[in-house]
Every structure is written in structure tokens, then in C-alpha cells.
Amino acid sequence: MKNFKKEVLESGITLITEKKTYFNSISIGLWVKTGSVYEPAELNGISHFIEHLFFKGTASRSYKDINREIDLMGGALNAFTGNELTCIYTKVLYKNYDNALNLLIDLMFNSLFPEEEIEKEKDVILQEISGVQDDPSDYSMELFHKDLYGNSPYALPILGTEDTISGFNRKKILDYYSSRYNPQNVVISAAGNLDHDKIAESVNCYMQKIVSKFDNVKTDKKLITDKFFGDFVHEKDLEQTHFLIGLEGVSRLDKDFFSVEVLNAILGGSVSSRLFQEVRENKGLAYSIYSNSVFHKFDGFFYIYAGVSPKKFALSKKLIFEIIDEIVSGNISDDEISNAKKHIYDGFLLGMESTSQIMNRNAINEIYEGKYIPKTQVLKDIEKVDRHAVKKAADRLFLNKAGRNISVLGKIK
Structure with missing residues (x-):
């Protein structure tokens, strides 16, 4: 455990690191305690939608800048949304850790969510939903969740539905974002050949520049998990x-x-x-x-x-x-x-x-x-x-x- 450290930073973010000196790389993930089960039914799919919008530009980076920057680090940048969690993550050489942290924090906390990108992304995700319905193994799994969980939030598809996606607008996205993506609801996890104190210093530095735009974190109540057999x-x-x-x-x-x-x-x-x-x-x-x-x-x-x-x-x-x-x-x-x-x-x-x-x-x-x-x-x-x-x-x-x-x-x- 001597190589593992945990610290709650000034911003409220929880930072956890594990040092592994035999690696040249470092993997960093920004994890948010939110996913499809925390969405109101009428906003089903909005967590996944926001995840897509993280890559569409910030105040200081266009989407082309984002892609170019990760390419120049020789790294990988990706994200996923689940029922209960959302994560945006990267893997780079340790020498690039500071640039990688700057990029991840910028994407999660400074994304602009431009209206024109929201409209374009609707079409992308509607195609993604169609792709699931065209793949019998994927579609059978989606139907199974609905059959098993009935009226529980766990029955809702992570991607959302055609109706909910079509109804999204910038205000709905910003309202949901501000209610769930508070730094206190975020865990930054890093593993590799790293220095915990340097990572903490970088996170504190970049989070100081984040404009306060978040609601207070609400304690998540126990979700309905009744099953239907x-x-x-x-x-x-x-x-x-x-x-x-x-x-x-x-x-x-x-x-x-x-x-x-x-x-x-x-x-x-x-x-x-x-x-x-x-x-x-x-x-x-x-x-x-x-x-x-x-x-x-x-x-x-x-x-x-x-x-x-x-x-x-x-x-x-x-x-x-x-x-x-x-x-x-x-x-x-x-x-x-x-x-x-x-x-x-x-x-x-x-x-x-x-x-x-x-x-x-x-x-x-x-x-x-x-x-x-x-x-x-x-x-x-x-x-x-x-x-x-x-x-x-x-x-x-x-x-x-x-x-x-x-x-x-x-x-x-």
C-alpha cells in the first residue's frame, strides 16, 4: 500500500494514485459518479450525450486541437458511460502527464456544449441507437434489461431513445451537467510511473481556473432495483x-x-x-x-x-x-x-x-x-x-x- 495515495484536493476532487516504477506510461481517468440510472426518464441518454460533447471543444481548444494534442503525445484518449459511472481517460508516457491532466480537466470542466454541435451529435447518437437495433446480440441485451428491470432506472438504455435524444437542447444539457459533474462527485485515478504530489499540484493548478457553475452534490438515494421474472x-x-x-x-x-x-x-x-x-x-x-x-x-x-x-x-x-x-x-x-x-x-x-x-x-x-x-x-x-x-x-x-x-x-x- 506504500505506493498508493489518496487525497481530497482543494476543489473537492478525490485524487487516488498508484506508483508502478516499472512502467514508462501513466493512465489517468476522470470518473464521475453518474450514469443512466440517475437520469429522469425524459432525459434518458443525457449522460452518454454529454460524454460525446466533451470532445467537441472548450474555450481554449477546438475539437481539432483536442485530436492533434493527444496525437502529439502518442497517446490514447477515450470515454465511456455506464449505468452508474462516466469516465474520460487517457494513456500517455509519464513525461506528458501534465499536458494530459490539463487536457482531461479542460474537457470535463470547460466544454462549451455549442448548440450546433448538439444538433450534429443528435444525428450521430441516433445512428448509434440504430446500430444497436441492427445488431441482434446487442439489441437482445437491451430488450433483456427492459424485461428484467421493468420500471427501474436500470431498464433504461444508456444511449437513450430516439424520442429523448431528439428532445435535448443546450439548456437541458447544462442543467443536468451542473447537477451531476460537480468536482466533489469526481474521482481522478492515475496509475503508472508517477509522482503523486506533482499530479496533485497540477490538478490544483488547473482546477483553480474552473469557473464555479455547479450545483451542490445531492446524496443519491437508493434506486429501485425490483426485477420481473x-x-x-x-x-x-x-x-x-x-x-x-x-x-x-x-x-x-x-x-x-x-x-x-x-x-x-x-x-x-x-x-x-x-x-x-x-x-x-x-x-x-x-x-x-x-x-x-x-x-x-x-x-x-x-x-x-x-x-x-x-x-x-x-x-x-x-x-x-x-x-x-x-x-x-x-x-x-x-x-x-x-x-x-x-x-x-x-x-x-x-x-x-x-x-x-x-x-x-x-x-x-x-x-x-x-x-x-x-x-x-x-x-x-x-x-x-x-x-x-x-x-x-x-x-x-x-x-x-x-x-x-x-x-x-x-x-x-
Whole structure:
């Protein structure tokens, strides 16, 4: 922990850094505790829209200047929006850290949101929404969220809808921006060959120039996370039938977090998993099949995705549930548990070879848990998972057969 430092700066921004001297690079991310679940329904998609507008120009940089500047640093600049978080990030050589910080802070806090760019970006994002609807695997996932979460904010698509995007204007964007992007709601995470004090000095310097334009941060109330279980069929003339099976899950802070991760690796989280081996390799029923666990702040869900021929849908679904029931019965070998743990353990260590992954992990731990979690602790938590823990997680997620959501896109024969 001696290489990790945390500091709340004068502006209210929380700065966390982890020094890794064996890297020449540094990854820096500005993380905002906001995303689609904090949006009013009529503003659905506005967090993602604002993320796009960060790259359209500030008082001191045009969009061409932004692109040229990151190119001259030989770096990468990108951003993403999720259900609960928004992040703008870069990876550069450490010698360029000050320029990179200046750029990131300028984009997040000095963007102009010009009216003409707002109108142009509407068309871009409407095309992005159309792209999702044209991709059956992506669209089936969006429909699944709606089916599973019903009236919860988690049902809303991150991109928004055609109606909400079309209704955005500069005033709505500025009002929402000022309510969520307050520096007190921001975490800056940096990892690589760095000096914490120099980074803090740079952030303090650049934040002094930020004009106060933010509302007070509001404490986020617990969101509605009620789920709906049942069968949902969305008929569409497709060559394949895409279906997702949704089950109860756990939150990011849950004590069974790592047990669920091991369970996922056994069931469908790797190419040696039961679903992949049995449904695809042995039976040839699906080309794409996998499971995954999604961890939110207040809850989570577990799901299985498969793309199959319409005439193989019923058989595929039956086989998937048989595999789930077999795990619930306790038919899990010691080798499966050991191999699943090794898959997660070594995958985690590989991720720590990247400054970007270290930066991401530290930011998420700070935002959700308010603390640094050493690599050694994660490895211990993985190692502690045993047969009893996996069986307990399986019972918790899979035992209630009434708690299963099936969302289908395509044709059923």
C-alpha cells in the first residue's frame, strides 16, 4: 500500500494514485459518479450525450486541437458511460502527464456544449441507437434489461431513445451537467510511473481556473432495483434466435462476490465452462453461448446468453436449465473449482500488467467501497472460495425457479 495515495484536493476532487516504477506510461481517468440510472426518464441518454460533447471543444481548444494534442503525445484518449459511472481517460508516457491532466480537466470542466454541435451529435447518437437495433446480440441485451428491470432506472438504455435524444437542447444539457459533474462527485485515478504530489499540484493548478457553475452534490438515494421474472418474446424475422436467461445476482459489495465469479467461470464464463463445452462443443446447438454476472451498487444480476437456430431453441433452453440444475444439486468437481479459481486468479494478475487496468480497478474500488484494495487481498479472496461457497452461491442465484427471466429476440419454432 506504500505506493498508493489518496487525497481530497482543494476543489473537492478525490485524487487516488498508484506508483508502478516499472512502467514508462501513466493512465489517468476522470470518473464521475453518474450514469443512466440517475437520469429522469425524459432525459434518458443525457449522460452518454454529454460524454460525446466533451470532445467537441472548450474555450481554449477546438475539437481539432483536442485530436492533434493527444496525437502529439502518442497517446490514447477515450470515454465511456455506464449505468452508474462516466469516465474520460487517457494513456500517455509519464513525461506528458501534465499536458494530459490539463487536457482531461479542460474537457470535463470547460466544454462549451455549442448548440450546433448538439444538433450534429443528435444525428450521430441516433445512428448509434440504430446500430444497436441492427445488431441482434446487442439489441437482445437491451430488450433483456427492459424485461428484467421493468420500471427501474436500470431498464433504461444508456444511449437513450430516439424520442429523448431528439428532445435535448443546450439548456437541458447544462442543467443536468451542473447537477451531476460537480468536482466533489469526481474521482481522478492515475496509475503508472508517477509522482503523486506533482499530479496533485497540477490538478490544483488547473482546477483553480474552473469557473464555479455547479450545483451542490445531492446524496443519491437508493434506486429501485425490483426485477420481473417470466417469459418475454420479441418476434423478429432473424436467422438466429437470441435469448437471455436472467437470474438473481449480487451487488459489488456482497460477501459472495468472489463465489459468484467462480460459479460463473464454471458455468459459462470461459471456453472450458460447462455451457460452452456441452451446448456448443458437444451438442453443436449454439455458436455463441456464455454466462456473466453484472454487479451494480445496490444489486446485480446473473445471465446466460445464447444465439441458436430457431428450431434448436427449445432443446438449447432445456439443456441450459439441466446444466444449471446439475450445479445446484452439488455436482461440482474439485478440479472444476480449482481450474475456475486459476482462470480468475491468473486473469487478474495479467490485468495488473496494464496501467489502464490498475487505474480502472482503483477508481471502481474507491467509488463503490471508498478504499484501496491491495492485489494480495483480491488473490486471498479468490483462494478462499471453496466447494461450500460455490454451492451456497448456486443456491442463492439458481434455486428459485420462479426467479428466472427469459427474454427472446427472433423466431421460435
